[in-house]
Amino acid sequence: MKNTIINLKNITKRFKVGDGEFTALNNINLNFQKGEFAGFVGPSGSGKTTLLNIIGSLDSPSEGQALVMGKDVAKLSHRESADLRNYHIGFIFQVYNLLPVYTVYENVEFALLLQNHTKAERHKMVMEALDWVGLTDLADKKPDRISGGEGQRVAIARAMVKRPEILIADEPTANLDAENAHIILKMMKRLNDELNTTFLFSTHDEKVMQYMERIVHLRDGEVEKDSIIVAEKDK
Amino acid sequence: MKLALQLAYKNLIGAGLRTWLNVAVLSFAFVIIIFFNGLMDGWNQQAKTDTIAWEIGFGHLRNDAYDPFDPFTLQDGHGKLPNTIENVSPVLIQQGTIYPEGRMVSVLLKGIETSQTVLEIPTDAFIKSTAKIPAIIGNRMAKSANLKVGDEVLLRWRDKNGTFDASNITIVSIFDTTVAGVDAGQIWLPLQTLWEITGLQNEATIAIANKNFVDASLDGWNFENRAVMLKNLDEIIEMKKISSSIMYLLLLAIALLAIFDTQVLSIFRRQKEIGTYIALGMTRAQVVKLFTIEGSLYSILAMIAGCIYGVPLFIYLGKTGIGMPQASQDMGISLADKIYPIVGVQLIVTTILLVTISATIVSFLPAKKISKMNPVLALKGKLQ
Numbered sequence: 001m002k003n004t005i006i007n008l009k010n011i012t013k014r015f016k017v018g019d020g021e022f023t024a025l026n027n028i029n030l031n032f033q034k035g036e037f038a039g040f041v042g043p044s045g046s047g048k049t050t051l052l053n054i055i056g057s058l059d060s061p062s063e064g065q066a067l068v069m070g071k072d073v074a075k076l077s078h079r080e081s082a083d084l085r086n087y088h089i090g091f092i093f094q095v096y097n098l099l100p101v102y103t104v105y106e107n108v109e110f111a112l113l114l115q116n117h118t119k120a121e122r123h124k125m126v127m128e129a130l131d132w133v134g135l136t137d138l139a140d141k142k143p144d145r146i147s148g149g150e151g152q153r154v155a156i157a158r159a160m161v162k163r164p165e166i167l168i169a170d171e172p173t174a175n176l177d178a179e180n181a182h183i184i185l186k187m188m189k190r191l192n193d194e195l196n197t198t199f200l201f202s203t204h205d206e207k208v209m210q211y212m213e214r215i216v217h218l219r220d221g222e223v224e225k226d227s228i229i230v231a232e233k234d235k
Numbered sequence: 236m237k238l239a240l241q242l243a244y245k246n247l248i249g250a251g252l253r254t255w256l257n258v259a260v261l262s263f264a265f266v267i268i269i270f271f272n273g274l275m276d277g278w279n280q281q282a283k284t285d286t287i288a289w290e291i292g293f294g295h296l297r298n299d300a301y302d303p304f305d306p307f308t309l310q311d312g313h314g315k316l317p318n319t320i321e322n323v324s325p326v327l328i329q330q331g332t333i334y335p336e337g338r339m340v341s342v343l344l345k346g347i348e349t350s351q352t353v354l355e356i357p358t359d360a361f362i363k364s365t366a367k368i369p370a371i372i373g374n375r376m377a378k379s380a381n382l383k384v385g386d387e388v389l390l391r392w393r394d395k396n397g398t399f400d401a402s403n404i405t406i407v408s409i410f411d412t413t414v415a416g417v418d419a420g421q422i423w424l425p426l427q428t429l430w431e432i433t434g435l436q437n438e439a440t441i442a443i444a445n446k447n448f449v450d451a452s453l454d455g456w457n458f459e460n461r462a463v464m465l466k467n468l469d470e471i472i473e474m475k476k477i478s479s480s481i482m483y484l485l486l487l488a489i490a491l492l493a494i495f496d497t498q499v500l501s502i503f504r505r506q507k508e509i510g511t512y513i514a515l516g517m518t519r520a521q522v523v524k525l526f527t528i529e530g531s532l533y534s535i536l537a538m539i540a541g542c543i544y545g546v547p548l549f550i551y552l553g554k555t556g557i558g559m560p561q562a563s564q565d566m567g568i569s570l571a572d573k574i575y576p577i578v579g580v581q582l583i584v585t586t587i588l589l590v591t592i593s594a595t596i597v598s599f600l601p602a603k604k605i606s607k608m609n610p611v612l613a614l615k616g617k618l619q
Contacts, residue, residue: 082521114516
């Protein structure tokens, strides 16, 4: 049985631009259930990344309430929002954001270091995560020694190793060729099925949209359309 | 803390050449600071030891009318020591003139007991000598007057009545000392002889105390113990330390500036990394701590690097000493041909604390900017 883990109520986000203000999100109301595989789709400036940042507790709304795992992100202290990200949310970035001085293994292990696991536990979990993305052979390589596709797979392993409830992927295939993009997306879908993690994407890549079970179309900071693809397919 | 140390260490090692350049400069600062302080401490100890052995003994009992910094007091600054006084070696100081090779050289005549052992002055040479008026001089005096052992030189002096008299003296020994205060412009004579030629029988200007001397109030005499007499020396060394510290503080400032610069550049260049740390669940305070520790780790690495080449260097210098140029021997305080640096635990601990705390502070100053960073902008690598 699915339950709501993200509840966005009347979310509005404004940024100061010079003397004026720019409204990036305007009165957004959305709910996401555990295990959803959903994407925010829209042109540049439509508010996709801003919405993901609020859900990821990296930013807070100007108005409205964003409840993530039952916690109001606007009311969290620095430590509480760090804990929320540390234990419940994984991030995948467009340019992977791997830590350059660490090996693939250490990059994946990093997320666990913040959770006080023992070394043996960390080793087991890291190798399992690398196995999910098929990179156990590259564990000792530095990020500058692996390809872009492999780099993004490391980022997925890093995001998934702590088994978060929510995984946020901001344009995860933007820097990948078509073949690698499909590999990455299939991998994420498999993890979504196996681990029941909620995946939220921002994208304007058609390839990504094919895999979505739900697509939220954003335009000028507002929800233009919210489509449940699986439900339509089921019909 | 352990995690921050692990991460900071990895980040530093991963930064490669930039890290090692900073470490090299900082370790150089470490070694130079310790070296100069060690040199000063070595000099201080050598100067004190030599000054005690050659000049001060366990303190001086001075005639009230005598001021060692005023040559005009020599004429009247002497008197008979009380019979009750024990454990001192009297010294009578008078003015005189010698005429080596036809030149006229003013000297201080110092009469000392031939049997004294409290000072290193080789007075046993008087006993062995058969000369009418045997005299002992130091290297500096011998050099300036062009005198050597066996030479006779004309000495003129005034007796207690102010009458000039003159006689040849024979140089029976030339001693080598680092203490200019018993050497430059001075001629040592047997006390008995000086008494006889000046008519100042049983009189003394000062009396050198030995270890058994007990200070008691004596009318007309004033006792200055060893600590008081060394005060001037301490002050001179302290002043020299301060002047040399300017150099090593400049060096330290350069090293700290390099760390500060690296930190500022690092925080500017690694904004995405900072954003990633925060996205992965680190608090801003943890990231500030990480960057601060990275900066202070420079000092730890510098300490290790400094040990690798500094310890053998200090051991070597501690054994062989550092040669001092001949010209520097004539400066105001005792300076040996060689100075052996003393690198003590206190010096090392103080230097480590000074450098580590300074490095931590200059690392924290730019790092605290992270606490105000917007993680979203940091992830985009936007300048904040």
